[in-house]
Amino acid sequence: MNDSLSATLTHRVNVKPIDRTFEVQQDDTILAAALKSGCQLPYSCQNGICGTCRAKVLDGVVDHAESSMAILSNEDRQQGYALLCQAKALTALTIACEVVEATQDIPIRRLVSRVDRLERLAEDVMRIRLRLPAKESFRFLPGQYINVVMPGGIRRSLSLANVPDDNVLELHLRNYGGPFSQHVFNVMKENDLVRLEGPLGTFFVREDSNKPMVFVASGTGFAPIKAMIERELEKASSREITLYWGGRRASDLYLSSVAEAWTKSHNVTFIPVLSEAHPDDLWEGRVGFVHRAVMEDYEDLSQHQVYACGAPVVVQSARQDFVALRKLPEEEFFADMFVSGQKTPQ
Template sequence: MTFQVTVQPSGRQFTCEEGEAVLTAAIRAGVGLPYGCKNGACGSCRGKLLEGSVTHGVHQVRALSAADEEKGFSLFCCAHPHSDIVIEAREVLGVGEFPIKKLPTRVAKLDRVADDVTIVSLQLPANERLQYKAGQYIEFLLKDGKRRSYSMANAPHTDEHVSLHIRHMPGGLFTDHVFNTMKERDILRIEGPLGTFFLREDSTKPMVLLASGTGFAPIKAIIEHATHQKTTRPMLLYWGGRRPKDLYMHALCEEWARTLPSFKYVPVISHALPEDGWTGRSGFVHHAVMQDFPDLSAYQVYACGTPAMVEAATRDFVAQCGLPEEEFYADSFTSEADLAKV
């Protein structure tokens, strides 16, 4: 049995198989519902159910509470229709522009840039090219059927290799493998491009780019792409870490600040130790943005990092700084621990 899904306000329609999640069907149909983790953890695909009925699979309460569900909200990555449904969601244009592919890749290089961060460079087959938008991600297809998601850290025009910034999560099945046993020339399977976090090139608004930890990866791709496109839009990067060593490409950001006329860089450290000798900005990275820009009504914000940072930034920027909700674009980096709670 199939059900029809109608998206408002666009009026777009697609079919969803019985037992299939709404988001899965939308991706297959090339309909751009916003999403991130696809696992009920980040809440990026949340919208409203206007007509019909769905059952939600397992998910985190912070992504969709029982009270929110009673108010008509739905989490489309785990919502399974029981009838034709009408949903309300902010569609993302351009999502279906490039085909989603499953490809073999070879590990071309492993570069340890911090105690707990490795840059993994992947080589695609000679006759294949992965087209994507700056900010999107790929998924590794693991042998046990599980998947792991990582944002591409290089702009689409520099596609000789696909570059990923991977932080070690001790005890994590995949990151333990990356840090302990992965070798150059290993073969891995990936699927992509995925995600609705990417640079909106139809805007002329200045951009606040907000990153915590390895959330810098897709932000880096966006900066490189915007620079390649010779954008004149101001770009203001706020990169936060617990300690200075967490800003593992600090020198590159400083170089951008010296050489790009429309670029500004503000590093922010939350838990510096005396031996770090840190003299820069301190505290939560999104608070630094609010101190510098109490009025964000004329800006776009691109935020990527921990769920706590992304949630706090969207709440505070909209409520306290006047940022239009539709101008906040985010990718919440859910970990294996986050997904284990689902």
């Protein structure tokens, strides 16, 4: 391939307002090229579903590819917005996007770990503790996730549920009946070798703010939020913390005792919510959709930060309604979402 043809396959992307630049090949998404270059842009699912990587194209033309209409409407596209994990550059670009400095110096590593312990937290939820080699360091921010690769290439993305601690990683997995879940629940045993890659994602507490924090979790979306809150308590943060944790049945709130304990000794409010409470649950708490519970309690979220994690319908509904109906600044909504594909339900 001659130099002139090679040049046509590469476009330069300039990130405002900090004037960071990187090159993107035609076959790469803008996000993939940014991460390869060491430019940490916001992202989570990498499937065009969560909306974390949504950014405005100030100049240039992109191919939106498979971007979800639910996340990126025609109106959004007309206004210049794109999902960077899906969009490809057709020309040189200038985009307006936050660069996530907090993860700049945290390397993405590929390691082999051992299963240290398996513990059923509920009939369909397993806690997996992985132990890393003694001489290996693994830095991450509470809220980030890893890719776990099993024998045969079975892969899942799982959020880290603990703060960095002595080379032990904690994961929470719900059994949805797929090959990965079946392996963990029926085959995996202690001391098995497990390959992992990470840390990944930009879901973590923004420490440059003193705003009160509202955490919204559904099901095992509690995993990264547990790590984030534990980190805030570990460093004796003075920020107000309110946790809404939603599930269908009481058993879905599989570590509610941990959240209850936080309220007794820290500045934490815990509000569990069930959408399909059964008489056997003897439930006397809040009922309905978890993001609706937040809206019942807050008329104005303009001075808050929201961190949400769980099923797509929960995260998308929270983002849309909190911004449109409760005055939450869009840039103060941070989310991780469990979707099919690379970032799958946990």
